[in-house]
Amino acid sequence: MEALLNDVADLRVSGFVEDAPSDLARYGLEPPRGTITVWTSDQEQLQRLLVGDPIEPSASRYGRIEGRPAVVRLPETITDVLAKTLDSLRTPAPSQGQSAPQPTGAGTSPPQAVAR
Secondary structure, eight states, X not given: OHHHHHHHHTOOOOEEEESSOSOGGGGTBTTBSEEEEEOOTTXXXXXXXXXXXXXXXXXXXXXXXXXXXXXXXXXXXXXXXXXXXXXXXXXXXXXXXXXXXXXXXXXXOOOOOOOO
Protein backbone atom coordinates (compact mmCIF):
# COMPACT_ATOMS: atom_id res chain seq x y z
CA MET A 1 0.00 0.00 0.00
CA GLU A 2 2.88 2.34 0.79
CA ALA A 3 4.24 1.95 -2.76
CA LEU A 4 0.85 2.91 -4.22
CA LEU A 5 0.63 6.00 -2.03
CA ASN A 6 4.16 7.00 -3.02
CA ASP A 7 3.30 6.57 -6.71
CA VAL A 8 0.24 8.80 -6.32
CA ALA A 9 2.21 11.39 -4.31
CA ASP A 10 4.85 11.51 -7.05
CA LEU A 11 2.37 12.23 -9.87
CA ARG A 12 3.03 15.54 -11.58
CA VAL A 13 1.27 17.16 -14.51
CA SER A 14 3.53 16.93 -17.55
CA GLY A 15 1.73 19.62 -19.56
CA PHE A 16 -1.48 21.52 -20.21
CA VAL A 17 -3.68 20.43 -23.11
CA GLU A 18 -6.63 22.82 -23.04
CA ASP A 19 -7.63 25.54 -20.56
CA ALA A 20 -11.39 25.51 -21.15
CA PRO A 21 -12.50 22.44 -23.12
CA SER A 22 -15.99 22.40 -24.56
CA ASP A 23 -16.12 18.61 -24.98
CA LEU A 24 -14.60 16.47 -22.20
CA ALA A 25 -15.75 13.25 -23.91
CA ARG A 26 -13.15 13.74 -26.64
CA TYR A 27 -10.45 13.30 -23.93
CA GLY A 28 -12.15 10.32 -22.30
CA LEU A 29 -13.09 12.44 -19.31
CA GLU A 30 -16.88 12.41 -19.65
CA PRO A 31 -17.21 9.90 -18.12
CA PRO A 32 -13.63 9.39 -16.92
CA ARG A 33 -11.81 6.11 -17.58
CA GLY A 34 -10.53 6.10 -13.99
CA THR A 35 -10.43 8.23 -10.88
CA ILE A 36 -8.04 8.70 -8.00
CA THR A 37 -9.52 10.32 -4.92
CA VAL A 38 -7.35 11.69 -2.12
CA TRP A 39 -8.05 13.47 1.08
CA THR A 40 -5.21 14.99 3.02
CA SER A 41 -5.26 16.21 6.59
CA ASP A 42 -4.74 19.85 5.54
CA GLN A 43 -7.79 19.93 3.23
CA GLU A 44 -11.43 20.12 4.18
CA GLN A 45 -12.65 18.35 1.03
CA LEU A 46 -11.34 15.44 -0.94
CA GLN A 47 -9.85 15.94 -4.37
CA ARG A 48 -10.61 13.72 -7.31
CA LEU A 49 -8.28 13.29 -10.27
CA LEU A 50 -10.23 12.23 -13.34
CA VAL A 51 -8.15 10.12 -15.72
CA GLY A 52 -9.04 9.97 -19.40
CA ASP A 53 -7.89 8.29 -22.57
CA PRO A 54 -4.26 7.46 -23.36
CA ILE A 55 -2.37 10.01 -25.43
CA GLU A 56 -0.93 8.05 -28.34
CA PRO A 57 1.77 6.87 -28.94
CA SER A 58 2.80 7.12 -25.26
CA ALA A 59 1.24 5.70 -22.11
CA SER A 60 0.55 9.18 -20.73
CA ARG A 61 -3.11 10.11 -20.35
CA TYR A 62 -5.44 13.07 -20.32
CA GLY A 63 -6.49 14.21 -16.87
CA ARG A 64 -8.46 16.82 -15.02
CA ILE A 65 -9.04 17.70 -11.39
CA GLU A 66 -12.75 17.56 -10.72
CA GLY A 67 -14.22 21.06 -10.49
CA ARG A 68 -11.41 22.66 -12.48
CA PRO A 69 -11.72 23.35 -16.21
CA ALA A 70 -8.22 22.61 -17.52
CA VAL A 71 -7.35 19.30 -19.22
CA VAL A 72 -3.77 18.24 -18.53
CA ARG A 73 -1.29 15.62 -19.66
CA LEU A 74 -0.57 13.05 -16.94
CA PRO A 75 2.75 11.15 -16.94
CA GLU A 76 3.05 7.55 -18.10
CA THR A 77 3.24 6.34 -14.48
CA ILE A 78 -0.52 7.00 -14.17
CA THR A 79 -1.15 3.89 -16.26
CA ASP A 80 0.78 1.79 -13.74
CA VAL A 81 -1.09 3.35 -10.82
CA LEU A 82 -4.47 2.59 -12.41
CA ALA A 83 -3.41 -0.99 -13.19
CA LYS A 84 -2.76 -1.87 -9.53
CA THR A 85 -5.31 -4.20 -8.02
CA LEU A 86 -6.08 -5.02 -4.43
CA ASP A 87 -4.37 -8.39 -4.90
CA SER A 88 -1.18 -6.71 -6.16
CA LEU A 89 -1.04 -4.60 -2.98
CA ARG A 90 -1.18 -7.56 -0.64
CA THR A 91 1.98 -8.96 0.90
CA PRO A 92 2.81 -12.19 -0.92
CA ALA A 93 2.04 -15.36 1.01
CA PRO A 94 5.09 -17.26 2.22
CA SER A 95 6.36 -20.00 -0.09
CA GLN A 96 5.65 -23.58 0.81
CA GLY A 97 8.07 -24.68 3.52
CA GLN A 98 8.47 -21.15 4.89
CA SER A 99 6.51 -19.87 7.82
CA ALA A 100 4.74 -16.55 7.86
CA PRO A 101 6.62 -13.71 9.58
CA GLN A 102 5.78 -13.50 13.25
CA PRO A 103 5.28 -10.14 14.93
CA THR A 104 7.80 -9.19 17.58
CA GLY A 105 6.73 -7.90 20.94
CA ALA A 106 5.70 -9.19 24.34
CA GLY A 107 6.02 -12.94 24.58
CA THR A 108 7.93 -13.37 21.35
CA SER A 109 11.54 -13.09 20.41
CA PRO A 110 12.84 -11.59 17.17
CA PRO A 111 14.06 -13.94 14.46
CA GLN A 112 17.66 -15.04 14.84
CA ALA A 113 20.17 -15.34 12.02
CA VAL A 114 21.86 -18.72 11.91
CA ALA A 115 25.22 -19.17 10.20
CA ARG A 116 25.70 -22.49 8.43
